Amino acid sequence: MTATREALNLIITGVGGQGNVLSSQILGQALVGKGYFVTIGETYGASQRGGSVMSHIRVSGRRQLSPLIPQGQADVVLGLEPVEALRVLTGYGYRETVVIVNTRPIYPVDVTSGDESYPEAKEIESALRNLSRELYLVPATEKAVEMGSPILGNMIMIGALLKLGILPLRDGEFTRTLERNFQGKRLEANLQALKTGAELIGRQGNPGAPETGR
Amino acid sequence: MSVIARDEEGKEFLFMGNEAIARGALEAGVRVAAAYPGTPSTDIIENLSQVAKTRGLYVEWSVNEKVALEVAAAGSYSGLRSLCAMKQNGLNVASDFLLNVNLIGIKAGMVLVVCDDPSAHSSNNEQDSRPFARMADLPLLEPATFQEAKDMTRLAFELSEELGVVCLLRGVTRTSHARGNVVLGKLPPIDTRKPHFDTAKPWRSQPIAEKHNRLHQLLDRLQETFSSSPFNLYEGPKHPELLLVTGGTGWLYSREALEILGLENSVGILKIGTSWPLPEKLLVENLAKTDRVLFLEEVEPFLEGNVKEIAADHFDEIGPKKFFGKKTGHIPVFGEMNTDRVIAAVGKIMNVSHRARDAEYEAQAKEAARTLLPNRTLGFCPGCPHRASYWAIKNALQLDNREGFATYDIGCYALARGPAGYHVLKTGGAMGTGIGLASGFGKFSEMGFEQPVIAMCGDSTFFHAALPGLINARHHRANVVMVILDNSATAMTGFQPHPGIGKSAGEASAEAVDIEGICRAIGAKVEVTDPFDFEGTRAKVLKALEDPSGVKVLIMRRRCQMLKDKEEAALFQVRIDPEKCLGEVCGCNRLCTRVFKCPGLIWDPSAGKARIDEVICVGCGICAEVCPQGAIRKEAGKS
Numbered sequence: 001m002t003a004t005r006e007a008l009n010l011i012i013t014g015v016g017g018q019g020n021v022l023s024s025q026i027l028g029q030a031l032v033g034k035g036y037f038v039t040i041g042e043t044y045g046a047s048q049r050g051g052s053v054m055s056h057i058r059v060s061g062r063r064q065l066s067p068l069i070p071q072g073q074a075d076v077v078l079g080l081e082p083v084e085a086l087r088v089l090t091g092y093g094y095r096e097t098v099v100i101v102n103t104r105p106i107y108p109v110d111v112t113s114g115d116e117s118y119p120e121a122k123e124i125e126s127a128l129r130n131l132s133r134e135l136y137l138v139p140a141t142e143k144a145v146e147m148g149s150p151i152l153g154n155m156i157m158i159g160a161l162l163k164l165g166i167l168p169l170r171d172g173e174f175t176r177t178l179e180r181n182f183q184g185k186r187l188e189a190n191l192q193a194l195k196t197g198a199e200l201i202g203r204q205g206n207p208g209a210p211e212t213g214r
Numbered sequence: 215m216s217v218i219a220r221d222e223e224g225k226e227f228l229f230m231g232n233e234a235i236a237r238g239a240l241e242a243g244v245r246v247a248a249a250y251p252g253t254p255s256t257d258i259i260e261n262l263s264q265v266a267k268t269r270g271l272y273v274e275w276s277v278n279e280k281v282a283l284e285v286a287a288a289g290s291y292s293g294l295r296s297l298c299a300m301k302q303n304g305l306n307v308a309s310d311f312l313l314n315v316n317l318i319g320i321k322a323g324m325v326l327v328v329c330d331d332p333s334a335h336s337s338n339n340e341q342d343s344r345p346f347a348r349m350a351d352l353p354l355l356e357p358a359t360f361q362e363a364k365d366m367t368r369l370a371f372e373l374s375e376e377l378g379v380v381c382l383l384r385g386v387t388r389t390s391h392a393r394g395n396v397v398l399g400k401l402p403p404i405d406t407r408k409p410h411f412d413t414a415k416p417w418r419s420q421p422i423a424e425k426h427n428r429l430h431q432l433l434d435r436l437q438e439t440f441s442s443s444p445f446n447l448y449e450g451p452k453h454p455e456l457l458l459v460t461g462g463t464g465w466l467y468s469r470e471a472l473e474i475l476g477l478e479n480s481v482g483i484l485k486i487g488t489s490w491p492l493p494e495k496l497l498v499e500n501l502a503k504t505d506r507v508l509f510l511e512e513v514e515p516f517l518e519g520n521v522k523e524i525a526a527d528h529f530d531e532i533g534p535k536k537f538f539g540k541k542t543g544h545i546p547v548f549g550e551m552n553t554d555r556v557i558a559a560v561g562k563i564m565n566v567s568h569r570a571r572d573a574e575y576e577a578q579a580k581e582a583a584r585t586l587l588p589n590r591t592l593g594f595c596p597g598c599p600h601r602a603s604y605w606a607i608k609n610a611l612q613l614d615n616r617e618g619f620a621t622y623d624i625g626c627y628a629l630a631r632g633p634a635g636y637h638v639l640k641t642g643g644a645m646g647t648g649i650g651l652a653s654g655f656g657k658f659s660e661m662g663f664e665q666p667v668i669a670m671c672g673d674s675t676f677f678h679a680a681l682p683g684l685i686n687a688r689h690h691r692a693n694v695v696m697v698i699l700d701n702s703a704t705a706m707t708g709f710q711p712h713p714g715i716g717k718s719a720g721e722a723s724a725e726a727v728d729i730e731g732i733c734r735a736i737g738a739k740v741e742v743t744d745p746f747d748f749e750g751t752r753a754k755v756l757k758a759l760e761d762p763s764g765v766k767v768l769i770m771r772r773r774c775q776m777l778k779d780k781e782e783a784a785l786f787q788v789r790i791d792p793e794k795c796l797g798e799v800c801g802c803n804r805l806c807t808r809v810f811k812c813p814g815l816i817w818d819p820s821a822g823k824a825r826i827d828e829v830i831c832v833g834c835g836i837c838a839e840v841c842p843q844g845a846i847r848k849e850a851g852k853s
Contacts, residue, residue, distance in 0.1 A: 032395055039393070050590065050594075052590050065466065067466070083586075083590075089579070095575055106813075108591065108813075109813055116588040119586045150829045
C-alpha cells in the first residue's frame with residue numbers, strides 16, 4: 001500500500017482458466033493474516049467458459065470496503081492477458097494506475113473466427129502506456145511453458161507484482177500463505193514461478209520503477 | 215477439508231460469503247443440509263459436505279430445490295436444525311412447498327438461503343427473491359458484509375426455532391461470491407442426538423385460514439423486535455438533507471459513495487438488515503428526520519414500495535416526503551448496484567458533481583475501448599464434448615433440410631444459443647423447458663407443423679425437471695427427439711454429482727439411477743452414442759429425425775473435459791499439416807476456425823493457414839473430423 005493512501009485497489013484480470021481466482025484468494029489470505037481488511041469481488045461462473053474474468057481486490061487498514069472498485073479507481077492492474085488488461089484499464093484505470101501485463105494473448109473465438117481482429121502487440125502496448133503511470137511487460141506464459149505448465153503464468157505474475165512492493169507484504173509473507181494452500185511438487189513449482197516473476201521484473205530496468213517497498 | 219470447521223474462536227479469516235453462511239450454520243449447530251447446485255449459492259453445501267463426516271451432519275445434493283426443501287423440513291420435524299440453499303430460480307421450483315410449510319410451521323430451526331444474481335452473471339433471469347418473503351409471510355434477513363453473513367445465519371436459526379417458522383436469508387452474487395474478513399465464533403460440541411418424529415403431534419396446516427391469521431400476528435410482533443435489531447442501523451447527521459435507505463450490498467456502496475462525494479455530514483444512511491417484516495417503528499423514527507429519501511437496492515423496488523406504504527400509514531406523524539429511487543429513474547430498474555450508481559443518484563439529488571479521472575484520460579480510454587477491444591464471447595472449453603455433439607446435430611439438421619431446430623433448458627450446453635453451438639438452439643428457458651416445449655411442438659404435426667424438433671437436456675437437468683415433460687410427450691404421442699448430453703456432472707456449477715452418478719455430496723456414496731432405463735420404461739426409443747464418434751452420432755440424429763412417430767431419446771455420453779483434465783492424460787497430440795492445409799484458397803472458408811470455433815484452433819494470418827495453440831489445446835482430436843482436407847492430424851499420446 002502506498003504511504004499516501006489508506007486503501008489499495010488491485011484488479012487481477014484474464015481469461016477463464018488462467019488461475020485468477022485462486023491467486024487473488026491467496027493474496028487476500030496473506031493480507032488478512034497481516035491485519036488488513038480485504039474485500040475480493042469475483043466474476044466467474046459462466047465466465048469460466050472462455051470469457052473475461054476479473055477479481056477486484058481491495059485492501060484497507062480502516063474498514064471493509066465494497067466488493068466492486070468504483071470506475072477510475074484501480075491503483076494496480078495485473079493482466080494475465082493483454083487485451084483483458086486494456087479492457088479493465090478503459091473502465092477502472094486512472095493516471096496513477098500501475099500495470100503489469102503478461103504479453104501472451106489468448107485469442108477470443110470472435111477473433112479466430114475472423115469476425116473481429118486482435119490488436120497488434122505494439123498497439124496494445126502503446127494504449128496501455130497511455131493509460132498508466134508505469135507499465136511492466138512480463139513474458140509469463142512463455143516462461144511458464146518452459147517451466148512445464150502454462151498455468152504457472154499466474155504465479156509468475158504474482159511474483160512480479162510482489163517484487164514491485166506495492167502491496168504491504170514482505171518477502172516470505174506470501175510464500176508462507178502459499179505453503180498452506182499447496183504441497184509437494186505443486187508447491188515447489190509455484191515457489192519457483194514466484195521467483196521467476198520477481199527476476200523478470202528485476203531485469204526490466206524501467207526508469208522510475210520502484211525495486212523495493214515504498 | 216473446508217476452512218469452515220476451524221475451531222479457532224475469535225480469529226479472523228478471509229471467507230467467501232457462502233463460506234461465512236456455512237460457518238454460521240455450523241456455529242448454530244446445523245445437522246441437515248440439502249440443496250440443488252446453482253450459482254451463486256453452490257459453495258454453501260459444497261463446504262458443509264466437506265465437513266459432514268467430522269461434524270456429524272447429513273448433507274445431500276437433492277434432485278431439485280423443492281425436494282431439497284422437503285428433505286430439510288424432514289430434518290426440522292425430526293428435531294435437527296436444517297439448512298436449504300438455492301439460487302433465485304430454484305426458489306421458484308421450491309415455492310410450492312414453501313407456501314405450504316409457511317403455514318404448517320417447523321420444529322427445529324430451519325433456514326432457507328436464497329442467493330440472487332443481480333445482473334444475471336450466471337443466470338437465465340434477473341429475479342428478486344425478497345417478494346417471496348412477503349408472499350409467504352416469513353422473516354427475511356439480508357447481510358451487508360461477510361461477517362453479517364455468518365452472524366445472521368446463526369441468528370436465523372435461533373429466530374426460526376423461537377417462532378416455529380422457516381427463516382429466509384438472501385444473499386446476492388456480491389456477498390455470496392465475494393470474499394472478506396470474518397471473525398469466527400464458537401463451534402458447539404458435536405451433536406449426536408437421535409432424530410425422532412413425534413407422531414403424537416402431527417404437523418399439518420389446519421385450519422388454514424386461522425394459521426394464516428396467526429402468521430400475520432407473529433409478523434406484527436416481529437417488526438417490533440426487528441426495530442431494535444443491531445443489523446439495522448443509522449449513520450449520519452441528526453437531520454440529514456437526504457436519507458439513503460438501503461440493504462445488503464447497498465450499504466458498503468453507499469458509505470463509499472458519500473465519502474467520495476464528501477457528503478458524510480449532510481447525508482445519512484439507514485441500513486436495513488431485517489428486510490421482512492420491515493422494522494416499522496425504526497423506519498418511522500428515521501423518516502421523521504428528513505424530507506428527502508433515496509432507496510438503494512438490488513433488483514426490484516422492494517424497500518421502495520414497502521417503505522412508502524409505511525410512510526403513507528404514518529403521514530400524520532412524519533409529514534410529506536420526497537422519494538427518489540427506481541420509480542424516479544435515479545436508480546436503474548435493472549442490473550446490480552455499485553458505488554458509481556450511488557454516486558450518480560446522490561450527486562444528482564444533492565447537486566454535487568464527481569469526476570473519477572480527467573477529460574483527456576477519459577477520452578483516451580473511450581477511444582481504446584472503441585477501437586482495440588475484441589469481444590470475448592463465451593464458448594465451450596477446449597475438448598468439451600458439447601461442441602462435438604452440436605457439430606453433429608447442426609450437420610444432421612442441415613442434411614434433414616426441413617428447418618428443424620432445437621429447444622433448451624439450463625446448463626453449459628445452453629451456450630449453443632450463440633455461435634459456440636452454431637445457433638442450433640432457438641428457444642427455451644427454465645429447467646426442463648426444452649422437452650416441455652418439444653412436447654408441444656411435437657403434437658402440432660396433426661395440424662400441419664412440419665419442422666422436426668430436438669429437445670436438448672443435460673444429465674442433471676434430466677432428473678431435476680425434464681422427466682415430467684418426457685412423460686407428457688410419450689403419453690400424448692408427441693413426435694419428439696430428445697438429446698440428453700450426459701457428461702457425468704452438473705458441470706456449469708462446478709461438477710457436482712447428480713442421481714445418475716454413484717456419488718452424493720462430499721464423499722458420500724449413492725445409488726446411481728439409470729437414465730437409459732428410465733427412458734425405456736417411459737416407452738421411448740433409446741440410442742446411446744459417443745459424440746466424439748462424429749459420423750455415428752450424426753447418423754443417429756438423422757435416423758431419429760426421420761422417424762415420423764413417437765419419442766426418440768438419444769443419449770450423447772462423454773465425460774466433461776474439465777473432469778477428465780484432472781485425472782487423465784490427453785488423447786492425442788494434434789497438429790496441422792502445413793502442406794495439406796490450403797488456407798485461404800482451400801474453399802472451406804476457414805471451416806475449422808470460422809465455424810467449428812474451438813479456442814485451441816487459431817488462424818495464423820502471416821502463413822494464411824490454421825494453427826494449433828498448444829497452450830489451449832487439450833488434445834481431444836475431434837477437430838480432425840472437421841477439416842475437409844484432412845490437414846488436422848491427431849497422433850496418439852500427447853505427453
